[in-house]
Amino acid sequence: MILSEIDRDDAIAEALDALHGTTRAGFFRRAALGSAALLAASTTPASAAIGKRDEAILNYALTLEYVQDSFYSEVERLGTLSGALETQAKTVAAHERAHVKAFREVLGSRAVKRPKFDFRGATEDADSFRKTAVAFEDLAVAAYKGQAPLIQSRAYLVPALAIHSVEARHAAWIRRLAGEVPAADAFDEPRSMRSTLAIVADTHFVVNTRSRRKPKFTG
Structure with missing residues (x-):
């Protein structure tokens, strides 16, 4: 219909x-x-007047998108997966790259730089990928939900919500492939910026640029 x-x-x-x-x-x-192009279309030259709070939120979202983009793109390059899991990863990788591109176009010179990543084996076999992908997608959904009420400009809120719904679809998709209930609860809880970034830091996936360790693949 x-x-x-x-x-x-x-x-x-x-x-x-x-x-x-x-x-x-x-x-x-x-x-x-699509949501990524909508973000760019919603923020024409007026984006030059972006407020400090919205700038911080968009850069925070970009940081999370960098993690996901690099994770899925590395799996894609490695050729780790096959079948339905490979289809999911390739599709999501394209989405995350589009999200990164849109946020960078909106933020321009104010966009945070992409860090280096070492995913410590999480991209090297299907089981590790599934577990990590479920955690990443659930985290992204909760993170977007936590920031949406704080966005001041409607020009950024509408596309951010569009991306949030896509991330929720990603989460349900990978949960099903991992044998988990796609939507376990009737209500989802948001997650704060502080707690989300603490979780990302605890993974040790972000590589210290002064570290001697040289991961085989970096985002």
């Missing part, structure tokens, strides 16, 4: 026009672009 079949009097379309301040064609054109 398509929108025109249930919205014969254009009431829904008109409501969308009013809500998003755009034409119906423009709204659906944006929707077709």
Whole structure:
């Protein structure tokens, strides 16, 4: 069923026009672009006036996307997976790269730099990948949920929520492939920036640039 079949009097379309301040064609054109392109499209030259809080939140989100992008892209390069798990990883890798690109375009010179990563074997076999991917996706969903109420500009809130829903789909997908219940609870809890970054630090996946250890693959 398509929108025109249930919205014969254009009431829904008109409501969308009013809500998003755009034409119906423009709204659906944006929707077709996907969440990453929507983020870039929502932040034209006006992004130069981005507030300090929103800048910090976007850079925080970019940091999490760097971790996921590097993790999935490394698995892809290694050719570790096969079958349904490989399909999931390749699809998510493309999504995460798109998210990174969109955040970097919005932040410009204010974007934090990509760190180096050593995933310590988590990308080298299917079991390790599954466990790590479930943890990463659940963490990303909780992290986005924790920051959404704090975003001040609607220009950033709408696309951030669009990315959040995609991350939730990633989480459900990898949970199913890992033999876990995709949605275990009726309600999800948010996670603060401090606790999320502490978890990332505890993984020791981020490599100290002064360390003598040279991982085989780095993000």
